[in-house]
Amino acid sequence: MRNIYMTIGDVSKIYGISKQTILYYEKLGLFLPAKIEDNGYRYYTLEECYRLEIILTLKKLNLSLKDIQDYVEHRGPHMLKTLLEDARYGFDREINDLYTNKMNLERTLFNLERYLKIPKNRLFFGMKEESFYALTPYDATEKGKKKLFTLLEHQARLIEEVPFKAIQIGMAIDGEDYEQGDIIKYSHYCTDVGFDYEGDMEIVTRPRGMYLEMFYTGLYEEQAQWMYDKVSSYLSYEGLQIAGSVYIEPVRNYWTETKREDYLSKITVPVEE
Numbered sequence: 001m002r003n004i005y006m007t008i009g010d011v012s013k014i015y016g017i018s019k020q021t022i023l024y025y026e027k028l029g030l031f032l033p034a035k036i037e038d039n040g041y042r043y044y045t046l047e048e049c050y051r052l053e054i055i056l057t058l059k060k061l062n063l064s065l066k067d068i069q070d071y072v073e074h075r076g077p078h079m080l081k082t083l084l085e086d087a088r089y090g091f092d093r094e095i096n097d098l099y100t101n102k103m104n105l106e107r108t109l110f111n112l113e114r115y116l117k118i119p120k121n122r123l124f125f126g127m128k129e130e131s132f133y134a135l136t137p138y139d140a141t142e143k144g145k146k147k148l149f150t151l152l153e154h155q156a157r158l159i160e161e162v163p164f165k166a167i168q169i170g171m172a173i174d175g176e177d178y179e180q181g182d183i184i185k186y187s188h189y190c191t192d193v194g195f196d197y198e199g200d201m202e203i204v205t206r207p208r209g210m211y212l213e214m215f216y217t218g219l220y221e222e223q224a225q226w227m228y229d230k231v232s233s234y235l236s237y238e239g240l241q242i243a244g245s246v247y248i249e250p251v252r253n254y255w256t257e258t259k260r261e262d263y264l265s266k267i268t269v270p271v272e273e
Contacts, residue, residue: 006043011048030072121215125210132194132203133172133190138172168249170191173187204245213268251264
């Protein structure tokens, strides 16, 4: 059988792959015919089919064609062990990414349902667990295109680095500034990235503790003063003070709304006695 020749059409039919794919593998030097006639006809033997079987099987492990070619040309049991261990690591990463995406999806669904029912313009006081925020410094002197680039680059980096998540970019205000009435003196662009962020952006931990929280619709700066008055009144009545950065974040933005005035946002204020 080793001396029986098959055409490219035979190989294509047997393995269910196109002639174009076979020729592409040939161009890469990955899968060469046993001989090529002067008329361009290509012929393959059992040995080439064995090689093709290795290629098609290893492709199922999401290995690169370069790695597959390197293995096919220098194959041996120890090299196969290393190749399979690398593939296993890749699958472990994929499984972890799938799990993280599913958990973020479940969290997004939960929050969507919650935020459809949440009362607006009411202060909520209670315990919140720690959360993690990616920060980009806010420069009030930036204008026009430069300011736009800073904002979009913050989001673009997170889209690249974070598993599935509708990026909600907010603003942070230093707690002392807010307490003194500087209610639009932003310090950072901020995004809640969850506990499993592995990117390179600056991350701060919003600690577990007591918080004031209020949901509202519309633009923050148009409503900042009455919200500040409401927060200040509550703090004074309860004998509390601000204990860290204040976060203003959309919870429903352009992902679900077509008009900015319909955005649902929240302000979160850490407090202590």
